[in-house]
Amino acid sequence: MAESRIAIYGAMAANVAIAVTKFVVAGITGSSAMLSEGIHSAVDTINGVLLLVGLRLSKRPATAEHPFGHGKELYFWSLIVAVLIFGLGGGVSFYEGIQHMRHPEPMTDPTWNYVVLALAALFEGTSFAIALRQFLGQSGKRPFWNALHSSKDPATYTVLAEDGAALAGLLIAAGGVYASHRFDMPELDGAASVLIGLLLAGVAVLLVRESRGLLIGEGIRPETARAIRDIARAQPHVHAVGQVLSMYMGPDEVLAVIDLDFDPGSTTAQADRTIAAIEKAVRARYPVIRRLYIDAGAHGAPLPTAPEAGA
Numbered sequence: 001m002a003e004s005r006i007a008i009y010g011a012m013a014a015n016v017a018i019a020v021t022k023f024v025v026a027g028i029t030g031s032s033a034m035l036s037e038g039i040h041s042a043v044d045t046i047n048g049v050l051l052l053v054g055l056r057l058s059k060r061p062a063t064a065e066h067p068f069g070h071g072k073e074l075y076f077w078s079l080i081v082a083v084l085i086f087g088l089g090g091g092v093s094f095y096e097g098i099q100h101m102r103h104p105e106p107m108t109d110p111t112w113n114y115v116v117l118a119l120a121a122l123f124e125g126t127s128f129a130i131a132l133r134q135f136l137g138q139s140g141k142r143p144f145w146n147a148l149h150s151s152k153d154p155a156t157y158t159v160l161a162e163d164g165a166a167l168a169g170l171l172i173a174a175g176g177v178y179a180s181h182r183f184d185m186p187e188l189d190g191a192a193s194v195l196i197g198l199l200l201a202g203v204a205v206l207l208v209r210e211s212r213g214l215l216i217g218e219g220i221r222p223e224t225a226r227a228i229r230d231i232a233r234a235q236p237h238v239h240a241v242g243q244v245l246s247m248y249m250g251p252d253e254v255l256a257v258i259d260l261d262f263d264p265g266s267t268t269a270q271a272d273r274t275i276a277a278i279e280k281a282v283r284a285r286y287p288v289i290r291r292l293y294i295d296a297g298a299h300g301a302p303l304p305t306a307p308e309a310g311a
Helices: 002-029 032-058 073-102 111-139 144-150 154-182 187-215 222-233 268-285
Strands: 238-250 253-262 289-296
Touching: 002 032, 002 111, 002 154, 032 073, 032 111, 032 154, 032 187, 073 154, 073 187, 111 144, 111 154, 154 187, 222 238, 222 253, 222 268, 238 289, 253 268, 268 289
Parallel strands: 253 289
Antiparallel strands: 238 253
16 A cells, blocks of 8 residues: 555656646636646646545555454445546536537647646656556566556556546647647647647546446455365365355455355365465465355355264
């Protein structure tokens, strides 16, 4: 989680400086695309604050009302961030672009727009590099897109998505400013703002999709569940292994339940040793599984019996 905070702080520092500069230059030059970019950076700054709130609240200890802790707070706040990106970032940029296309105003000297866009690209690129380094450190050797989809840490992948969208938005804004001035068509600057709005809306939809899955109880990957079942099957006295039920309680905490049947005639002592061995092996291979419960006799097989007296 410390790595996630580093990525968020880096993004916030860049966005505060960039947002102020973009708004000032948008006021001077009258660029709609630059105004959209200023809104984008301001929203990203607010989003960073909300992600920090989510990180802090998710670390609260378990209570009687929340016996499994508050890890899902981070998923809730990441959903709010995605909604803000869609509504404030994408919606306002889209509206501003449409208005500028309907009522175009000639752009003044675009030089300052280019200067600010270049500086913004430098800051956003630095923030993106920080977030990417943190993400790659967490993903290990898995392919990038596979790791991105499998990541359960919204603090990192949200910053990564925001910074990636910001860099793409800067490229669109630069193209809009250039085309508007080059062809003396201010409508093109408004069109660039519309494209930025659509870009942000698309990123927001992807983030909402990820947050929704985690909020409603997304579990471990099927291949991980199969590996856990194989670990259980390899233990002595195990007759059958059923489904592995799991759910992410936070970015680094999983709750898992294993349905298990023992061989007929197995004793309680043998079952206890088998369960302990399964728990040890699963936790050693998958440290993220913090809570592991084994449901013995789940398929109707007889439960282990205590050894007879004198045996």
